[in-house]
Amino acid sequence: KAGVTQTPRYLIKTRGQQVTLSCSPISGHRSVSWYQQTPGQGLQFLFEYFSETQRNKGNFPGRFSGRQFSNSRSEMNVSTLELGDSALYLCASSLGQPWGNTEAFFGQGTRLTVV
């Protein structure tokens, strides 16, 4: 069973640019969550999508946005990049239903460096 796939694995961008990251969840999983991981703050929740709808949002500025497609694949976009956006961006997939199994499985992440 294929795991969570994130592309690209590495990105280098310049301040002020925008970037789009992609995540393909495990087959059958309908919930996709995004997290930012930095050495100082650890893993912080960005947002969660289920059936193409954003269900939850963390405390990040509006420069961070996302969407989910009908096949459950998700993209995350960061506009007007700042140096502080340099981080490992992780995508997690789960079944997404309020009952039963709620385990989230992570991809390998996209390492974004802003210069």
Place this chain on the structure above:
Amino acid sequence: EDQVTQSPEALRLQEGESSSLNCSYTVSGLRGLFWYRQDPGKGPEFLFTLYSAGEEKEKERLKATLTKKESFLHITAPKPEDSATYLCAVQAEINSGGSNYKLTFGKGTLLTVNP
């Protein structure tokens, strides 16, 4: 606001020297407590989910336990390949709309096992 505190921040063990990692949490209605293992440059790897106080789960040399305020990850006779950062995360109760699919993470415990 949900909070997760992990201790110690770093732990160095000799091969075969058993120990425990601690995760204390504050959450308004616990839906699940999750343990992950993360190797450098990779995404977190799912280990366990605990849903209620008194629950225990085991996998090879790892055993996770849960009380109403904290969880422990016991490592028995560790090997060098157990070296990693161990992350604890909590998920609050899911409301009837099926939302609140977000994980609040602790900062992790960096475990080093020397041969």
